[in-house]
Amino acid sequence: MLAACGDPDATGPTTPERADDGVAVDTTAPGEPAPDDAALDTSPLLRLVGHDEGVSAEAQRERVALEQAIAECMLSRGWTYQPAVPADADASIRTDGRTPEEVAVAFGYGVVDSYRRYGSTGAGPAAGAEDPNAPYVESLSEAQRDAYAADLDGGESDEAATNCRRQAQIEVRGPAATDTAFVEATLAAYAASARDPRVVATVDAWIACMGGALVDLRAGDQGPVRTPDDMVAAVSNLIDAAAGVTVRDDGDESVERVGEVQPLTPEVLDDLQARELSLHEQDQRCQREVGYRTTRHAVELEAVETLYDAFPEYRS
Numbered sequence: 001m002l003a004a005c006g007d008p009d010a011t012g013p014t015t016p017e018r019a020d021d022g023v024a025v026d027t028t029a030p031g032e033p034a035p036d037d038a039a040l041d042t043s044p045l046l047r048l049v050g051h052d053e054g055v056s057a058e059a060q061r062e063r064v065a066l067e068q069a070i071a072e073c074m075l076s077r078g079w080t081y082q083p084a085v086p087a088d089a090d091a092s093i094r095t096d097g098r099t100p101e102e103v104a105v106a107f108g109y110g111v112v113d114s115y116r117r118y119g120s121t122g123a124g125p126a127a128g129a130e131d132p133n134a135p136y137v138e139s140l141s142e143a144q145r146d147a148y149a150a151d152l153d154g155g156e157s158d159e160a161a162t163n164c165r166r167q168a169q170i171e172v173r174g175p176a177a178t179d180t181a182f183v184e185a186t187l188a189a190y191a192a193s194a195r196d197p198r199v200v201a202t203v204d205a206w207i208a209c210m211g212g213a214l215v216d217l218r219a220g221d222q223g224p225v226r227t228p229d230d231m232v233a234a235v236s237n238l239i240d241a242a243a244g245v246t247v248r249d250d251g252d253e254s255v256e257r258v259g260e261v262q263p264l265t266p267e268v269l270d271d272l273q274a275r276e277l278s279l280h281e282q283d284q285r286c287q288r289e290v291g292y293r294t295t296r297h298a299v300e301l302e303a304v305e306t307l308y309d310a311f312p313e314y315r316s
Contacts, residue, residue, distance in 0.1 A: 040293040044300040045190040048307070048314075049183045050173040066172045070152070073164035077151050081164075082132040108280035111235040112273040115264070176314040185310065189303040194227070196299045202292040203227050209286035213279060228292055231283050235276050242268055 050062070067083035074081035107113045131137075137145055154163030169177045176182050193199060206228055207214065218237050219230035244262040264272075287293055308315040 040297050043190065044297065044304050045186055045193065045307075048176055048304065049186045050169060050177045051183075051187065051190075062172060066168050069168035069171050070164050073167055074151060077164070079148055079151060080133075080136050081152070082136075084132060104280065104284070105277075108273075108276040109232045109235055111232060111239065112269060112276050115239055116269060174314070176311070179311075179314075182307070182311050182314060185307060189307060190300070193296065193299050193303055199292075199296050199299055202290045202295045205290035206286050206292050209289060210282060213282055217279075228283060228287055231279065235272075235279065238275065239264070239272060242272060 050066075064083070071081045071083050103110075137148060140148060151164055153165050166178055203226070207226075214225050217225045217230075217234040219225050219233045225231065225234050243264055
């Protein structure tokens with residue numbers, strides 16, 4: 001049974017509690033600030049180690065800063081390095097001065113818009129793009145290429161983290177992002193947060209809220225849609241299917257992608273865009289009604305504190 005329709009994400013619990021039906025409910029005290037949408041779109045755990053691959057402006061800006069730091073480091077060592085992420089990459093979809101809410105209404109998850117512009121469902125032109133430094137590296141001698149690679153990535157022997165990529169990570173993301181033990185513990189905590197009973201309860205309620213909208217959706221190669229996090233992959237899979245790529249299921253949740261890709265007409269893309277917008281609207285409404293994002297965010301914040309207790313040197 002679903003919780004009563006409300007808008008938990010509009011106020012947001014700081015500590016999720018459960019109603020009698022097991023669904024998270026809003027426990028924000030009057031006047032207490034709530035996480036904004038930008039914060040809820042970012043994983044508190046993955047942010048600790050630079051593994052947040054979302055399309056939020058904050059995540060994109062961090063990736064740009066990382067690439068720029070690498071470029072500055074390589075330049076200081078006498079090399080040329082062109083940042084792999086465009087300096088103006090604020091998001092994978094067009095904003096044109098719109099607010100985040102207006103962008104969501106116009107483009108949904110941005111998957112069809114990405115396909116229209118780049119011919120793929122990747123998150124912007126950097127997805128699948130050629131390495132902008134390849135021509136320069138090709139112009140180097142073999143010995144120079146080896147030295148370039150050592151300065152850029154170091155390799156297993158670079159225990160002192162003297163290469164530019166590691167130094168950039170420390171500069172932009174902090175030393176925790178290069179601590180193997182901390183990174184492994186953080187990723188384990190992130191996986192565990194998805195299994196937290198409070199999160200599982202909201203996912204179950206979200207599935208019930210979505211109802212028949214999920215029936216014909218598949219999350220890429222991962223089988224049926226099981227969580228809100230699968231929705232972008234599901235829309236990408238709709239595009240693949242429309243382009244002639246089908247998913248073959250042998251019954252044990254393993255799948256195979258087969259078929260020759262066919263170009264999509266503007267009319268087909270318009271239909272896919274309409275489906276994406278409809279799915280996105282229902283998905284976001286259901287997430288708000290069951291408190292999925294606020295609950296997941298709060299559970300991850302608890303895990304962050306546990307991590308800091310184990311690694312107090314990284315507590316800021």
